[in-house]
Amino acid sequence: MGALPTRQAGLELGVNIDHVATLRQARYPGLMDAHNCEPDVLEAAAVCERAGAHGITVHLRGDRRHIQDADVFRLREKLKARLNLEMGNTPEILEIALRLKPEEVCLVPENRREVTTEGGLAVVGHEEELRGTIGRLQESGIRVSLFIEPDLRQIDASIALGAEMVELHTGAFANAQGAAQSRELERIAEASRHAHGGGLQVNAGHGINYQNIALIRGVEHLADLNIGHSIVSRAVFSGLDAAVREMLRLMRGGA
Numbered sequence: 001m002g003a004l005p006t007r008q009a010g011l012e013l014g015v016n017i018d019h020v021a022t023l024r025q026a027r028y029p030g031l032m033d034a035h036n037c038e039p040d041v042l043e044a045a046a047v048c049e050r051a052g053a054h055g056i057t058v059h060l061r062g063d064r065r066h067i068q069d070a071d072v073f074r075l076r077e078k079l080k081a082r083l084n085l086e087m088g089n090t091p092e093i094l095e096i097a098l099r100l101k102p103e104e105v106c107l108v109p110e111n112r113r114e115v116t117t118e119g120g121l122a123v124v125g126h127e128e129e130l131r132g133t134i135g136r137l138q139e140s141g142i143r144v145s146l147f148i149e150p151d152l153r154q155i156d157a158s159i160a161l162g163a164e165m166v167e168l169h170t171g172a173f174a175n176a177q178g179a180a181q182s183r184e185l186e187r188i189a190e191a192s193r194h195a196h197g198g199g200l201q202v203n204a205g206h207g208i209n210y211q212n213i214a215l216i217r218g219v220e221h222l223a224d225l226n227i228g229h230s231i232v233s234r235a236v237f238s239g240l241d242a243a244v245r246e247m248l249r250l251m252r253g254g255a
């Protein structure tokens with residue numbers, strides 16, 4: 001594991017490259033070690049890193065619909081930016097995470113039929129099954145994040161479990177418009193203040209794009225934004241390097 005780049009003040013970007021693997025698996029379904037096949041996730045990660053991304057996020061799903069085991073181990077070996085592994089709380093993926101030792105794990109709910117991660121993790125009521133997983137990850141030196149709705153009860157439960165971070169689910173905000181979107185933004189802002197006050201690092205993700213970043217970037221205390229679909233979609237037209245640079249520019253307040 002290389003030395004981690006030091007964290008500076010301000011928002012940092014973790015690029016979720018799952019959909020680079022989605023494109024690859026569309027052509028090579030069922031292929032598990034696809035390092036000779038286009039598009040290469042490692043090359044995508046390297047481009048994101050060179051463009052200034054602070055981290056790379058991948059979700060190793062139980063059904064392996066996009067990212068494969070071989071991908072995460074190749075990323076672990078070559079990546080200099082921090083690796084954030086998203087995972088469901090299952091024994092199989094936990095064992096992989098403990099061997100992989102990413103800098104960070106984000107525990108997410110996982111449902112086979114969903115197109116993408118739908119809601120936040122139900123921490124409240126599932127403390128016992130989460131406690132063991134969080135403890136084993138932390139004993140291995142991995143920082144743990146819980147992907148939750150911007151809900152104060154879920155935040156309190158995350159603090160009580162000793163997680164280092166929460167990632168606030170921004171999907172409802174991203175899907176809303178007008179006054180409803182302002183209400184969702186205020187929920188996120190309140191959740192961010194509450195989580196920060198409880199000593200957590202506060203991240204956010206899901207549905208953040210080149211338009212709504214102007215609102216998200218104003219939320220106090222946010223540290224990392226994990227953004228995937230909008231960046232990979234824009235990359236189809238502009239290339240991945242330009243797509244990452246443009247998102248970073250907007251995160252810093254560029255017009």
Ligand code: PXP
Binds near residue numbers: 204
């Ligand atoms: N954060 C988490 C925990 C996610 O599950 C996802 C979707 O895989 C993202 C961030 C990225 O969401 P999007 O692709 O909508 O940017």
